[in-house]
Amino acid sequence: MQKITEKISTLGQDEPFYSFEFFPPKTETGVQNLVARIRRMAQLNPLFVNITWGAGGSTSTKSLDLAALCYKELGLTTCLHLTCTNMDKKVIDDALLAAKSKGIRNILALRGDPPRGEEYWTPSEGQEFKHAVDLVKHIRSQYGDYFCIGVAAYPEGYADGSNPEEQDFRLDLPYLEEKTRAGADFIMTQLFFDTTQFVKFENTLREHPSGLFKSIPLIPGLLPINTYQSFIRTAKLSHAHIPESVLDRLNAVASSDDEEVKQAGVDILVSMIDQIYEKTNHRVRGFHFYTLNLERSVALILDKSNVVKSPLRIAGSSPAGTAFDSATSSIDSALASLKFSDPKVSMTAEASWDDFPNGRWGDPRSPAYGEIDGYGITLHVPANRALELWGHPTETSDISDLFVKYLQGKLPVLPWSEEEGLSAETKIIESKLVALNKQGLWTVASQPALNSVRSDDTVFGWGPPNGYVFQKALIEFFVPAETWLQLKKRLQSCSSDTLSYYACNNQGDFFSNMNAQDVNAVTWGVFPNREVVQPTIIEEQSFRAWAEEAFAIWTEWQHLYAKDSRTTELLGNIRDNYFLVSITHHDYVNTGALWEFL
Template sequence: MKISQKLQQAHAGPNPPPATFSFEFFVPKTSQGVQNLYDRMDRMYDLNPIFIDITWNAGGRSSTLTNEMVYTAQSTLGLETCMHLTCTNMKVELIDEALDKAFKSGCQNILALRGDPPLDGSESTGDFKYAKDLIKYIRKKYGDHFNIGVAGYPEGHPEEESEIKTLHYLKEKCDVGADFIVTQMFYDVDNFIDWCKKIRKIGVEIPIIPGIMPISTYAAFVRRAKWSEIAIPQHFLDVLDPIKDDDYLVRERGTELVSDMCIKLLHSGYVNHLHFYTMNLEKATVMILEKLNLIEAVKSHDVVGSTELPWRKSLHPGRSKESIRPIFWQNRKYSYVTRTATWDEFPNGRWGDSRSPAFGDIDLCATELLRQSPKRALELWGTPQSLKDMSDIVVSYLQGDLKALPWSDGPVGDDTKIIVDDLIHLNKKGFFTMNSQPSLNAIKSSEKVFGWGPKNGYVYQKQYLEFFCHKDVIAKLLYKIDSFNTKEGDTSSSVISYYAVDKDGHLTTNCKDDDINAVTWGVFPGEEILQPTIVEKTSFLAWKDEVYRLFSEWGNVLGSNLAGADPEKIKGFLDLMNTLSNDFVLCNLVNNDFIDDNSTIFKLIEELDVKDLA
């Protein structure tokens, strides 16, 4: 959606939030930095910003990365994204390529900038000299498809001494098609308010979005102000100078100063939205939002209609209407959207058709499935030597001490808490849990943890459990499940359904080939029943390939990056990875009696009397 539309919607109605906000991120210099930033962007988007934007570094790999990051943010992470686009030293062919990629990714927002002039003082070799020329070109080629933002300079432009001319240039950009203004960073609020009065006086009526730079360290604070040629109010220096060597205190006091600045902005009548220059950091921005009470305010404002689905939708135009997702990728959203990008669709709208020539091709995934650098993987998980070590890692994750696992991109969710003790118990016995959900029977759609969909509805879930288990144990478990189903009566429709598969693809199941089992659904007034999460054979087998490859990559990544480590320790780690790949089976269980409590599956496993790992 367009930023101007989102702002209008957010602040319309009788009870608008006190303010909305957005985040800016810049393109990292390394591929691992990009991967880590995706994690941070995804996590910070849970704070409910109106949008994020990604800077443009003209020329070379960085500009290509801007397009790639916009595409990933829109398509994979489902984040409303604004793409910076500069025209200095940019030929029209490069501009066309960037706009085409943004258009195809579903991005509807562009921040049109001139960009920095050549460092050698020469004239730009691009086809557009000024931002207004770029705006004209975008409007001519794409009409109103893009919402176009422009830069504003409350303290003047460093290349233009005349304030009148600077205001005139801003008015020209607005007259040729700009939709909103994002300002340069500043700390002098009084000057900013005076500037707002001036641009309103010359007829500029589009939204003004102030650029807010949090204060993390004293050195960075002074350096950025000097580089941007902005004034630092004396009361900022009076507070920060005496404590400039204490980074913790600087951030604390800086948060108070910037928060007070934001409050004054919001009371000025010119501003209802704050744009944070995060510098790809998280804590300082979050501290300001907490100080302003905006995080909870925005969240509570958004809860009225709850969320559309129990997972964030893609904003790619070709995927925005997806309403069903295999549960196997619940914790691996990045690989899911990448893998399924070219899968053919079933006639009824489900994807994952095994008839497609693209189905299950492991090359559709990212080159590396393990989303951690060797250093970070070592910090998170070490070099486990035994099944007991592996169990300890998963238990630590379930207890909230670890924020990721090789097969889970983010921390354990609140929806797991009601069964977490059972999951911990299983992992201590060598059932390494990968995904799970408790059963739910008519939970209100507005409920904070489990709710989703339109308001005044009810949501339901079947108990689901997915785990890695030794092949000798799984044979006994499946025999017990078959016996349990027989006792329950109708064997044509199993109470507990299962899939179990080894590395080589040998599958054991009590489901039919074309069975599609909805494990989450919702009932809402005036709506068809929605069934957004499913279990079915073809997607499960594709997920199997990814799981086993994860163990292989974990072994390869760490095994080749432990130079100087104890050879026996390396060997023990690699032997464990081989054991997990060759002797363990991936299994999922669904209790189709959704009004049953959450103990049935756990009790069946407990009856196997498997001892805790030594």
């Protein structure tokens, strides 16, 4: 495998290039479908691909396997992310050794997000990495020049959300200089939408008195906009400033049509690429796409852009010396039969489950089913704000009060929600949810039943115009083990044709009246000239994946407090002695059926 910098050096002086980032999905089906997706996107001819490394090394095995497949089976120059904060040295060394054994020669060395709580900043024995520069130095000391090493930069300044006024890239320059001196070969930026700020950042780097940044490749990280909500969420998590022109463009179509949002997002990214390329006098000619494992927007951007437009590989051809189309390839034969022509046609057809990724559940078959890399399990707000909002609960009644206040609009966010307030549709069932939470059933997801509402409805609508949308009533909540035993008897008395349920605890005890292969569509839409679209389904794979995350959030909440505090003890007891329960009522015509049962 070539190093990224070696590949860049073979290009013409002003020749643009681009790269893609992928993350390992949470489900095995999602992983299988991601392989098919990467194969199609490989024919867009990216210079390289990045494979992310989950927070704390949570996806290390999957990340390494996916990186090896991209290189050995698909012939792609591959870069593996590696985070180091709060990681044992052995984990880092094992990952580097495995990467080398698999032929991977490119590493993006990142700090990663540290756990909350003062004691978690103090490395225990074997934990030697506090900052990305420590990782860069370690890689160089152990492997010399074998790896091409990339590091991260923040065009708007690094921010953890605790004090936005201190977000200034000039404050971060000494750290970037230190990482570069330690052996960084290229720089990749955090996502941004303010091109003026990026150009200012680039000019400052090139004119830096050290001369370190005069010729080092600087690759801007760009996020294709697929849906309005995901755009707002990601910008907030990354603390990216959104220029008024970008926000106005998206707000103009946000309430009308998901497809229009996607098209507006394509136009915004095309304009950003054009501006960066021209305003930096072609010094910046590489563009990295944070794909979120979605393909269609990326394909459309490359199709419309005059800067990064590149001829596609001929379908069926393979990079020299690879097994891309070999009969001996270990890729499933069904994947090997995939063909590619026009990205606007082929990718749309293959990506139908990603067209309208509304709702938290999504479709576990989708390659995009999972979390955005780098954030992992998150409380959605900085530690100091979390303490201000949630205080120091010591009784289960204190937790109930927090959930009720959130439903009543008196609290802006909970550990399982985002700081956006309740949706308009949740307001419709607010009184039902408040009653349940007062009884100690802490709800983390819900939706009312819906029968044939127009797709342009201001509360429930989604998708293209002139369509109709439907949804089943569902609810999901944490409940004490003893209450679950009572509820289980009632659920078992109902036919699965009426109610379906899933339940599990943190120890892995699992209960359901569904078969492992059953799939329950809870949201769907019918639109002119389209197949029925089912953007939200619930089944065993997705529930198990979400439950693991949902219980881990209790642990993250614990990390705000001293280890011996009553609050830490309370949150730990809840995590270890509660069940997460998901119930769906199939009679979507009778909008009160679920609530009558409860």
